Amino acid sequence: MVESKWPLLSVEEAKRIVRDQVRPLEVVEVPFDRAQGLVLAEDVRAAEPMPPFPASAKDGFAVVADDTTEWRRIVGEQFAGYQADLRVEPGTAVRVTTGAPIPPGADAVIMVEFSEVRDGFVRFRRRVEPGADIRPPGQDIAQGQRVVAAGTVLGPAEIGLLATVGATAVRVYRRPRVGVMSTGNELVQPDEQPGPGQIRDANRFSLMAAVRNAGAEAFDMGLAPDTLEALEAFVREGLEKYDVIVTSGGVSMGELDLVKPLLERLGTVHFGRVSVKPGKPVTFATALGKHVFAMPGFPVSSLVAFEVFARPALLLMAGWPAERVERPRVPAVLDHDVHHTAARTEYQRAVVRFNRDDGRFHATTTGFQGSGRLLSMVGANALLELPEGRDHFRAGDVVEALLVGAVRT
Amino acid sequence: MVESKWPLLSVEEAKRIVRDQVRPLEVVEVPFDRAQGLVLAEDVRAAEPMPPFPASAKDGFAVVADDTTEWRRIVGEQFAGYQADLRVEPGTAVRVTTGAPIPPGADAVIMVEFSEVRDGFVRFRRRVEPGADIRPPGQDIAQGQRVVAAGTVLGPAEIGLLATVGATAVRVYRRPRVGVMSTGNELVQPDEQPGPGQIRDANRFSLMAAVRNAGAEAFDMGLAPDTLEALEAFVREGLEKYDVIVTSGGVSMGELDLVKPLLERLGTVHFGRVSVKPGKPVTFATALGKHVFAMPGFPVSSLVAFEVFARPALLLMAGWPAERVERPRVPAVLDHDVHHTAARTEYQRAVVRFNRDDGRFHATTTGFQGSGRLLSMVGANALLELPEGRDHFRAGDVVEALLVGAVRT
Numbered sequence: 109m110v111e112s113k114w115p116l117l118s119v120e121e122a123k124r125i126v127r128d129q130v131r132p133l134e135v136v137e138v139p140f141d142r143a144q145g146l147v148l149a150e151d152v153r154a155a156e157p158m159p160p161f162p163a164s165a166k167d168g169f170a171v172v173a174d175d176t177t178e179w180r181r182i183v184g185e186q187f188a189g190y191q192a193d194l195r196v197e198p199g200t201a202v203r204v205t206t207g208a209p210i211p212p213g214a215d216a217v218i219m220v221e222f223s224e225v226r227d228g229f230v231r232f233r234r235r236v237e238p239g240a241d242i243r244p245p246g247q248d249i250a251q252g253q254r255v256v257a258a259g260t261v262l263g264p265a266e267i268g269l270l271a272t273v274g275a276t277a278v279r280v281y282r283r284p285r286v287g288v289m290s291t292g293n294e295l296v297q298p299d300e301q302p303g304p305g306q307i308r309d310a311n312r313f314s315l316m317a318a319v320r321n322a323g324a325e326a327f328d329m330g331l332a333p334d335t336l337e338a339l340e341a342f343v344r345e346g347l348e349k350y351d352v353i354v355t356s357g358g359v360s361m362g363e364l365d366l367v368k369p370l371l372e373r374l375g376t377v378h379f380g381r382v383s384v385k386p387g388k389p390v391t392f393a394t395a396l397g398k399h400v401f402a403m404p405g406f407p408v409s410s411l412v413a414f415e416v417f418a419r420p421a422l423l424l425m426a427g428w429p430a431e432r433v434e435r436p437r438v439p440a441v442l443d444h445d446v447h448h449t450a451a452r453t454e455y456q457r458a459v460v461r462f463n464r465d466d467g468r469f470h471a472t473t474t475g476f477q478g479s480g481r482l483l484s485m486v487g488a489n490a491l492l493e494l495p496e497g498r499d500h501f502r503a504g505d506v507v508e509a510l511l512v513g514a515v516r517t
Numbered sequence: 518m519v520e521s522k523w524p525l526l527s528v529e530e531a532k533r534i535v536r537d538q539v540r541p542l543e544v545v546e547v548p549f550d551r552a553q554g555l556v557l558a559e560d561v562r563a564a565e566p567m568p569p570f571p572a573s574a575k576d577g578f579a580v581v582a583d584d585t586t587e588w589r590r591i592v593g594e595q596f597a598g599y600q601a602d603l604r605v606e607p608g609t610a611v612r613v614t615t616g617a618p619i620p621p622g623a624d625a626v627i628m629v630e631f632s633e634v635r636d637g638f639v640r641f642r643r644r645v646e647p648g649a650d651i652r653p654p655g656q657d658i659a660q661g662q663r664v665v666a667a668g669t670v671l672g673p674a675e676i677g678l679l680a681t682v683g684a685t686a687v688r689v690y691r692r693p694r695v696g697v698m699s700t701g702n703e704l705v706q707p708d709e710q711p712g713p714g715q716i717r718d719a720n721r722f723s724l725m726a727a728v729r730n731a732g733a734e735a736f737d738m739g740l741a742p743d744t745l746e747a748l749e750a751f752v753r754e755g756l757e758k759y760d761v762i763v764t765s766g767g768v769s770m771g772e773l774d775l776v777k778p779l780l781e782r783l784g785t786v787h788f789g790r791v792s793v794k795p796g797k798p799v800t801f802a803t804a805l806g807k808h809v810f811a812m813p814g815f816p817v818s819s820l821v822a823f824e825v826f827a828r829p830a831l832l833l834m835a836g837w838p839a840e841r842v843e844r845p846r847v848p849a850v851l852d853h854d855v856h857h858t859a860a861r862t863e864y865q866r867a868v869v870r871f872n873r874d875d876g877r878f879h880a881t882t883t884g885f886q887g888s889g890r891l892l893s894m895v896g897a898n899a900l901l902e903l904p905e906g907r908d909h910f911r912a913g914d915v916v917e918a919l920l921v922g923a924v925r926t
Binding site for chain 1: 521549550553567568569570574576596597598599600614615616617618630652656657658664665669672673674675676677678679680681682683685701702703704707708709710711712713714715716717718719720721722723724725726727729730737774814815816820844845846847848871873876877887888889890891892894895897920923924925926
């Protein structure tokens with residue numbers, strides 16, 4: 109009998125090997141406004157408090173709160189952006205705009221909505237407590253406070269905070285550069301008409317999109333050459349240029365499957381088979397100091413194997429904290445029977461909705477789950493993880509759902 | 518009394534006005550591999566079935582299923598990528614690789630794992646049914662089938678499908694171009710040291726990041742000039758260049774708030790106040806055929822108002838189906854008391870987790886909810902929508918949570 113030389117690992121074993129092998133890439137300094145989606149490598153603190161001065165929270169009048177004068181004299185205007193030479197005393201008020209420094213002597217702001225102005229005097233329809241509508245220095249950020257912690261993925265709010273404290277150059281983990289290639293003599297380019305026995309390459313383009321969705325840079329390496337010598341030169345060049353190579357096809361047991369032997373010669377194949385469906389021949393190797401994820405050739409297999417094994421690796425390389433790299437998992441009630449064989453962990457594509465009526469997540473799979481049927485991924489927002497060791501599931505059974513897109517409601 | 522001239526709209530009224538005013542941008546043709554994240558404007562169908570020929574699903578041997586010969590003669594090899602001139606008859610087998618066309622005469626494939634080869638003959642450890650491991654033409658995609666529907670946001674699987682069917686140029690809605698500016702005399706650039714009464718501009722950068730997160734292109738218009746004439750020229754230029762302008766500051770009632778009067782002069786202000794906290798002065802206008810979202814100056818107010826009013830508009834302009842532009846809503850149990858005043862709909866920033874033990878979502882707010890405290894948005898994956906008409910909420914109360922990030926578990 110022909111036996112595979114590669115031991116069949118469980119999904120958890122394979123994922124652990126990936127986690128153990130990958131490390132965050134080096135830290136680089138980038139302009140803060142080019143850092144969106146990157147992970148901060150060191151804490152950023154505020155050198156000054158925010159606001160840096162007592163500031164008006166509203167448009168209105170700076171006053172002495174317990175002043176009982178009915179008509180107070182308006183002694184000037186303090187707009188935002190400078191410090192006027194004004195002082196507020198009982199019987200007086202200073203017109204202020206939102207964000208303006210509070211003039212000395214004032215201890216409250218009364219909103220313009222509650223004011224009536226006549227001949228340079230103002231009276232108010234409302235009394236206020238001391239401190240009203242004044243933002244004290246440091247109310248939002250204390251001096252020296254950490255505003256963004258190392259390990260944070262930088263989004264809109266964090267980028268605003270970096271601007272606020274003047275952290276215009278930030279140290280972040282570099283974005284992984286990922287070369288994506290396809291192998292298979294049957295493949296032609298998408299703009300070519302396939303001849304007899306040929307099909308168009310799809311994996312390279314879907315995998316590049318998945319790489320970009322993981323926040324990494326994708327580079328098109330093209331179709332691999334079909335002789336061992338040419339393939340070796342091609343892969344070596346990729347390993348020099350990129351942090352990771354993602355390839356598909358050429359990892360199962362056929363005689364033309366050149367990828368695994370080549371990876372063995374160039375480095376270490378950490379695993380070559382995983383007890384997973386789809387994606388059993390998924391291969392992970394390190395060669396010339398770079399990582400290679402060699403995916404099966406079927407379109408669904410390659411995308412699911414990318415999702416399960418490669419995506420967490422790319423996030424770890426980008427500096428994401430380990431506890432953030434896995435997709436959220438929720439229990440979901442099956443809306444119909446699901447065929448499954450106990451031999452392997454299976455990931456079925458599904459739409460998961462949160463049902464307000466019963467307060468539970470419900471899952472419906474996306475039709476025929478064949479490894480070649482990319483249509484089974486269209487519209488799916490979840491992968492149902494059907495475990496080894498149990499056959500079949502019935503409508504009403506609860507399974508684990510990995511949310512790969514927004515929850516539907 | 519000074520009264521605002523702008524009626525105070527409810528959040529729902531304001532959102533309806535936005536929905537009514539915006540339209541999808543024009544349809545453009547782009548290369549399929551540049552279309553990630555864009556919305557398809559017309560159905561794409563398959564001209565040919567997939568697979569286009571009966572194909573082997575495995576590496577192995579093409580055989581006649583009910584052939585009882587023990588040792589069958591290997592009459593040749595049919596690899597993927599071409600059509601060999603071979604025929605399978607009882608007593609013979611053809612070596613095939615995954616994806617290879619099935620030679621005429623064969624009606625099943627037996628996996629290489631179950632084969633034993635000796636002197637040009639093969640015997641099998643397993644019998645198979647007719648059809649085994651053969652992918653019939655059209656199994657994955659039928660000829661003429663719609664593979665990606667108009668209105669689909671193109672992700673990795675869809676891009677793979679476009680490649681598969683050779684749809685290398687696709688018609689999609691154009692990505693909105695959004696100019697982002699800040700107003701306020703107190704603002705300096707992030708790399709400048711603020712003088713007395715000054716602060717660094719943060720909103721422009723956080724709003725540009727939020728624009729990009731919504732899939733649109735963000736353009737930095739810089740800080741607005743502070744005279745009405747210069748501001749008008751500046752805004753006019755932006756309206757010529759971009760589909761949308763997002764600005765912050767200058768929309769409340771102070772005397773230096775120039776934005777609303779200017780927008781009234783240039784076009785139509787659809788609303789100028791909304792009963793929402795934070796973000797009450799949020800303004801939406803159409804001028805010279807373009808849309809303007811004028812946000813309040815406080816950093817949290819501007820980001821929350823963007824999230825609630827502008828983000829859905831940008832998605833609609835990008836061709837997203839109306840039912841997809843709102844964030845998923847789930848009921849969440851408050852883990853602590855929440856102070857709220859009944860006068861306005863309030864959006865509090867929170868971390869929402871799904872708790873497996875009780876099967877419910879739980880919400881914890883992110884500390885002091887001041888409009889200036891951008892830190893209240895850090896780590897938040899949800900906005901809690903606290904409705905008008907009800908004061909205060911207690912621990913254990915259930916509120917509506919809008920999921921703006923991944924669910925925590």
